[in-house]
Amino acid sequence: MQSKPTTIKEIAKILNISPSSVSRGLHDHPSIGAVTREKIKQLAKSLNYEPNNTAILFQKGKTYTIGVILPELSEHFFSTAISAIEDELLKKNYTVIFAQSHDSYEQEVRLVEKMKNQRVDGLLVSISKDTSKFDHFEKLSSFNIPVVFFDRIPPFKNVHYVACSIENATIKAVNFLLKKGHRTIAMINGPTTLFASNERKDGYMQAITFNRLKYDPSLIVNCDLTEQGTIDAANQFINHKRKPTAIVAFNDYLALFLIKYLKKLNIIQDFDLVSYANLPIISYIDNSPIASVEQYPYLQGQKAANILLDLINAPNAENQAYYNTIVESDLVINEDK
Amino acid sequence: MQSKPTTIKEIAKILNISPSSVSRGLHDHPSIGAVTREKIKQLAKSLNYEPNNTAILFQKGKTYTIGVILPELSEHFFSTAISAIEDELLKKNYTVIFAQSHDSYEQEVRLVEKMKNQRVDGLLVSISKDTSKFDHFEKLSSFNIPVVFFDRIPPFKNVHYVACSIENATIKAVNFLLKKGHRTIAMINGPTTLFASNERKDGYMQAITFNRLKYDPSLIVNCDLTEQGTIDAANQFINHKRKPTAIVAFNDYLALFLIKYLKKLNIIQDFDLVSYANLPIISYIDNSPIASVEQYPYLQGQKAANILLDLINAPNAENQAYYNTIVESDLVINEDK
DNA sequence: AAAAAACACGCAAACGTTTGATTAAGCTAA
DNA sequence: TTAGCTTAATCAAACGTTTGCGTGTTTTTT
CATH class of the missing domain: 3.40.50.2300 (Response regulator)
Structure with missing residues (x-):
């Protein structure tokens, strides 16, 4: 039993009034009398009338x-x-x-x-x-x-x-690390093509220079967001003449790769990590970032x-x-x- | 400049043909000659004609x-x-x-x-x-x-x-634990109202009885899926006269709660865990479940x-x-x- | 050369709803 | 009484597209 949906026209026919009156009645238009309005609404209800949305949308152009x-x-x-x-x-x-x-x-x-x-x-x-x-x-x-x-x-x-404002957040993040005593802070950034990478870099630079520290460009490494890319980036820091004591990771995915790798090398304890939040459960991980930029x-x-x-x-x-x-x-x- | 979208009617008027022919032409209907068809298509393109979807949907009732x-x-x-x-x-x-x-x-x-x-x-x-x-x-x-x-x-x-088939998967999971030598396997299950809970229970029971072990109902504890509920459930096992050596968790969220708690008590190493996969990165966690039911x-x-x-x-x-x-x-x- | 078939297109209705314009009836006020 | 107002409803067009049916013209067949 495939009941075709009820239409306004059908209601109108049964009540012996015009479709426009039915439409207006259902919309509480003032030009429809209270009696008729109620009759319309009751019949509509009992017939399970549902307005045909496609018709309405079409008609309204919205x-x-x-x-x-x-x-x-x-x-x-x-x-x-x-x-x-x-x-x-x-x-x-x-x-x-x-x-x-x-x-x-x-x-x-x-x-x-x-x-x-x-x-x-x-x-x-x-x-x-x-x-x-x-x-x-x-x-x-x-x-x-x-x-x-x-x-x-x-x-x-x-x-x-x-x-x-990733830039401001990055400033906060770097400041936090500086306040904790870190003086050599590395960043694993995203591809240079991304706007988001520039923001992080700018924030980093601002925090460093504002604190009258020397900005060392070699401490920011761009990476392609893959696991291997992260490992490559990490290697640059590990062998860096100024080995960093803290690392800012582009996002939680990179942070995960990083943690895994540093754990494998058994040097995870040498670094404090900060990341940008993408993953809800990262805080459950051992050696997870000590701080996280929440992007709401x-x-x-x-x-x-x-x-x-x-x-x-x-x-x-x-x-x-x-x-x-x-x-x-x-x-x-x-x-x- | 808010250009009203072009319609079929307008195209028809310009070409001095009927709207139906335009419609048919655009749809490669055989009854439209090749010449006219091309004229229609070209004009449509140059006027940036886009069919009005709401009209089509309404018309087709689909x-x-x-x-x-x-x-x-x-x-x-x-x-x-x-x-x-x-x-x-x-x-x-x-x-x-x-x-x-x-x-x-x-x-x-x-x-x-x-x-x-x-x-x-x-x-x-x-x-x-x-x-x-x-x-x-x-x-x-x-x-x-x-x-x-x-x-x-x-x-x-x-x-x-x-x-x-959570039931089959649970059988596999329990079998896996049995093969690893576990003889006392607990389960933190979901609320009894959930169909999913019954499936897990049934699977558990089947695996146990198939292996001619005795089914101990007190080893399955239902929980409300909250962190506290998980802790309460865990406590029942920890103080159980037959302390289990393996635990099957209803899902990864519960497994997380459980891991956190067992770590805190420093007894995580006493248990092997199995869970049902909801979280992509759970494998990155230390002491994460040794096996996971993938539900695709x-x-x-x-x-x-x-x-x-x-x-x-x-x-x-x-x-x-x-x-x-x-x-x-x-x-x-x-x-x- | 006549009949049949194929081709190319137009006409008009239909889908369900909304809405501006119109009308008819009853009522009020001067 | 009559013009004006209110109330309650109707009419008809409109939104853009599709499609069954009809029709005139050309081509093919016999």
Whole structure:
């Protein structure tokens, strides 16, 4: 028994009134009398009437749907962020559709195109590692589809974005290590192509120079984020003429590789580690970083979602300022250490 | 400059042909001549024509959209599963919308309702911990919306599902421990209300009795999945007259709690641990479980997605059998140990 | 050369809902 | 009484696309 869903027309026919009256009745429009309104609502209920969303969306030219494009959903950072986005948008009765770029620029371009065809009301994006051109996003503005970037953002200001101040956090992190007495602090950074790598480097340099120490460029090593890359980087420090006593790792994944390797060499106790939080359970690990930069993915997701809603509902889509929101990241000290 | 999107009608008007011909031309319908077809396609391209999806969906009464409802996206298991689902459905040009029940039955009911209103073509669901009634899903079948459950499935056969054989995996796990010489094996199980708990218990009992050992019910302790609950359970074993030499933990989260506690008591070396994999990096932990039951979330997601597509495109939605797919889970031995 | 078939396209309805314009009836105030 | 107002409802168009059916023209077949 495949009951076709009830429609407004059917209700109208049964009640011998017009479909428009039914529509208005269901929406409490003042021009429908109380008696008729109740009759409509009761019949609708008893027939299990459910508005046909596709019809409404089509009619209104609005989809109440937000697209989310991010590199990799199975990374904890992103799954937490999108979890927040969904929670936030559900409250406002928006629907979330999402897709993963898998860190491929071409895929990202395709997905943006697809989202546009889906007529999303707006887009939340964390860009792929490969993305250095942004035409595919600019095209959206001519269709009046607002975009808010989060966490992985383009390197310029004239877009809406939410991100963490990795630079400030890095300053805090290095200061913390300096205060603990460390004088030779190394950093295993990400690829130079990443904006995030530059921020870390800048923060590091600022902290060092502010404390009137000499900045030694050879203490920052870039790495490709793989396990082998991390090992190679570590080797440079271990054999360094000024052997560091503390290491700042680009993220928790690198920190894990590093810990594993240093343990194997049995020199883990020679270093204090600081990392940037991606993994929830890293604190359970022995010899885990003594401090961690928390980037608040849930908060970032929340804020990005709300900014997007603001933009969608802004009356004057014209000449409005760009939202450039910075979520202050915090240095979380691992108590056990 | 907010260019309104081009429509088929406009193209038709410019070319002085009917909208139907344009539509057919764009779809390579045989009844449109090659010349006209090319003219249509070229103009469409130059005007940046993009089909209005909402109109198409409305017209076809199909949304090419799949809903996914799961308890908690930020759990690694689920983010991996949905990652697979998205990858799989994107290939077939379906769109994914999702929502989290946050393990609340009421929320789940609401979400099912919402998905139905969205007119999804099908639903993939991992049920909440609280769910013991299933009317909200049964309602869907009268609207011809197929549902495939994965991982967290209802406790009966007359639905479509994909899940892991936790029972078999548990047998393997216990056998593995027995082969290692353990004779007193404890289990920290989940709440008795969970189907997953019963499976583990059944597997445990089968392995024990098959090996002609005596089953001691006091060696299985149920726990509420919290840290304190785990500690309470552990204490029962530690003070047990037959102190176990191996412990099977309900999942990696419990294993973490357990490891932390046993380390604190400095008796971690007295136990061999086995757990069920939820966390990707648990193997990096010292004293981590010596073996782990892998439940293949990516594979489960893939299979569930494909089954759903089969159901959606099945010509005879009537009297067809239920897909009851079991993904064999494997016991992964942690090599380092 | 006539009949049949193939081709190329147009017409109009349909999908379900919303909404501006319109109307008819009853009521109020001068 | 009559113009004006309120109330309660209807009408019809519109959103963009698809599709069954019809039709006129050309080509093929016999």
